[in-house]
Amino acid sequence: xxxxxxxxxxLLHGAWRLAATxxxxxxxxxxxxxxxxxxxxxLHMLRRNxxxxxxxxxxxxSITSVAEYRRRVPVVGYDELRDLITRIAAGERDVLTxxxxxxxxxxxGSTAAGKLxxxxxxxxxxxxxxxxVWIAGVxxxxxxxxxxxxxxxxxxxxxxxxxxxxxxxxxxxxxxxYLSPVARLAARLSLVGSGALGAITDPAAWRDATARxxxxxxxxxxxxxxxxxxxxxxxxxxAAHWDRLLAGLPPGRRRVLSRLSAPEPARIWPRxxxxxxxxxxxxxxxxxxLRARLPGIAIEPKGLMATEGVVSxxxxxxLAPVLAVTSHVFEFIDLSRPxxxxxxxxxxxxxxxxxxxxxTGGGFHRYHLRDxxxxxxxxxxxxxxxxxxxxxxxxxxxxxxLDPVFATxxxxxxxxxxxxxxxxALLAPTEPAGIAGYTLFVESPAAExxxxxxxxxxxxxxxxxxxxxxxxxxxxxxxxxxxxVHDGRRRRMEVLVDAGMRLGDIKPALFDPxxxxxxxxxRGGPSPADRGPA
Numbered sequence: 001x002x003x004x005x006x007x008x009x010x011l012l013h014g015a016w017r018l019a020a021t022x023x024x025x026x027x028x029x030x031x032x033x034x035x036x037x038x039x040x041x042x043l044h045m046l047r048r049n050x051x052x053x054x055x056x057x058x059x060x061x062s063i064t065s066v067a068e069y070r071r072r073v074p075v076v077g078y079d080e081l082r083d084l085i086t087r088i089a090a091g092e093r094d095v096l097t098x099x100x101x102x103x104x105x106x107x108x109g110s111t112a113a114g115k116l117x118x119x120x121x122x123x124x125x126x127x128x129x130x131x132x133v134w135i136a137g138v139x140x141x142x143x144x145x146x147x148x149x150x151x152x153x154x155x156x157x158x159x160x161x162x163x164x165x166x167x168x169x170x171x172x173x174x175x176x177x178y179l180s181p182v183a184r185l186a187a188r189l190s191l192v193g194s195g196a197l198g199a200i201t202d203p204a205a206w207r208d209a210t211a212r213x214x215x216x217x218x219x220x221x222x223x224x225x226x227x228x229x230x231x232x233x234x235x236x237x238x239a240a241h242w243d244r245l246l247a248g249l250p251p252g253r254r255r256v257l258s259r260l261s262a263p264e265p266a267r268i269w270p271r272x273x274x275x276x277x278x279x280x281x282x283x284x285x286x287x288x289x290l291r292a293r294l295p296g297i298a299i300e301p302k303g304l305m306a307t308e309g310v311v312s313x314x315x316x317x318x319l320a321p322v323l324a325v326t327s328h329v330f331e332f333i334d335l336s337r338p339x340x341x342x343x344x345x346x347x348x349x350x351x352x353x354x355x356x357x358x359x360t361g362g363g364f365h366r367y368h369l370r371d372x373x374x375x376x377x378x379x380x381x382x383x384x385x386x387x388x389x390x391x392x393x394x395x396x397x398x399x400x401x402l403d404p405v406f407a408t409x410x411x412x413x414x415x416x417x418x419x420x421x422x423x424x425a426l427l428a429p430t431e432p433a434g435i436a437g438y439t440l441f442v443e444s445p446a447a448e449x450x451x452x453x454x455x456x457x458x459x460x461x462x463x464x465x466x467x468x469x470x471x472x473x474x475x476x477x478x479x480x481x482x483x484x485v486h487d488g489r490r491r492r493m494e495v496l497v498d499a500g501m502r503l504g505d506i507k508p509a510l511f512d513p514x515x516x517x518x519x520x521x522x523r524g525g526p527s528p529a530d531r532g533p534a
Contacts, residue, residue: 006147009148013147016135016139017139020133020135026326027315030325035346035381038329038330038346041328042359043063043064046069052363053084070341076368085118088104089168090164092166096364097122097362102119103169103170104116106170107306107308117364120362123360126309130324134314137316141317142222142274144271144273147221149191149220150223151192151193151224153225153504193210193214196209208248211237211245212248214269216250217269221271222273225276228290230277230506231275232290235293238263242263266294273297274300277299277302278302279300281388282508282509283508287299301320304371309360311324311385312324312387319379320384320385321385322382323345323382323385332344332345333354333355355371355372355373356369371387371388372389372390391404393512394513395513397431398471400470404509408509408510410462411458418454420444421445421446426488426521428441435476437480439480439481440482442482455482459479492517494520
């Protein structure tokens with residue numbers, strides 16, 4: 001017989017599914033009539049924000065069609081909006097959107113310096129609509145999670161100011177901040193841990209508190225994190241500090257767990273049914289490693305969500321995530337013809353690679369989100385989108401212009417074709433005393449000769465890039481070298497946390513041109529006992 005708490009959660013989840021029915025129907029209707037629904041959403045945004053600084057600049061009040069909007073408003077990046085966001089941070093109203101903003105949220109800064117993104121009630125509602133469709137799908141397709149509790153990524157707070165000079169709050173404490181107050185209250189009734197976890201600024205203290213909160217939860221049914229590495233490192237922490245963590249648990253739970261011969265996740269959380277995390281592009285290998293750690297537990301993909309907006313949302317198991325049709329207005333740069341005007345959402349073709357351009361309720365109009373996605377088909381008229389990688393973070397030591405999507409695909413392919421066992425792999429630019437080039441850092445039990453062969457394989461595949469091949473042929477770059485490292489995943493995360501990123505925001509990577517990262521990995525190089533066989 002379920003406990004009283006589980007019975008309450010079952011009632012709550014049932015009521016929530018009923019309440020979400022209207023939103024899921026709206027989503028399906030918008031996907032079926034994609035062109036018309038997107039046009040209607042755009043004209044509503046323009047009318048609402050016609051009196052803003054940006055609206056007056058582009059004469060929103062006189063725009064009557066999508067075509068006219070696209071002629072009058074240029075595609076922009078963050079730099080073109082920076083001055084306006086500075087005015088918002090100073091407390092000015094009616095800049096990008098009518099009225100003030102609720103807060104400014106930091107981007108993760110995974111490939112560039114972090115930015116501040118204005119959050120309005122309209123933008124929050126756009127995120128909530130996507131979250132509602134996703135959660136409704138989980139409760140429908142994975143009934144085992146009903147009545148059980150959920151862990152949602154809560155990572156340590158950023159250091160630094162929590163308000164701008166103009167008094168605008170900075171930052172969400174956790175992912176439930178995307179929800180409305182009512183939905184947030186309902187979510188928190190079923191969450192493992194509490195908002196107190198998000199207030200911990202010391203990473204070691206946060207890791208202990210989070211591990212204990214998870215260990216206490218004998219009714220954990222769903223884990224939602226961004227990076228699979230985030231959860232893997234938590235599981236590693238539990239295993240490494242098992243006895244000490246058990247000592248801090250309530251007596252009843254401590255007695256149950258102390259009977260286990262080893263801290264196996266499936267025995268710690270026997271009712272865990274699903275983990276939601278990134279599974280595509282550079283996250284595919286870490287997700288596979290997580291699957292091996294959690295046999296029998298569904299590892300389901302996240303959609304593509306950035307701080308600026310949400311692009312896609314999982315709605316049904318077995319399908320790639322669907323364009324978030326009720327959230328924003330979307331255009332897409334065709335990466336096979338990047339100089340041509342962006343396509344509208346209904347114009348995407350299966351098999352094409354694209355980069356999203358968003359118009360959101362946060363006041364970003366025709367904002368180029370520098371991600372790459374592939375259209376894998378359609379659900380109704382809405383494209384199914386698989387994340388391919390970031391377009392930011394191009395490495396260019398000597399003119400090779402090595403972009404992260406191509407470099408990630410090269411390392412992924414080389415690892416698959418050589419079948420090298422590994423725990424961590426990262427390709428990064430390095431400039432030693434000799435000729436500059438790229439080093440493949442690998443954590444693996446394989447022999448040195450096998451790791452060297454992997455680097456040679458990466459080198460051959462990189463030469464498919466015309467710019468890279470030319471630099472190599474001219475002697476401007478040395479061949480890819482291999483270097484064994486120890487505890488690479490954790491050391492990379494420590495570098496990025498020290499740079500100001502939140503732990504839960506850090507994306508897995510097989511390619512990272514960030515300055516200083518290679519040196520940090522080398523400082524954590526293996527001791528003689530850690531080296532693999534010769």
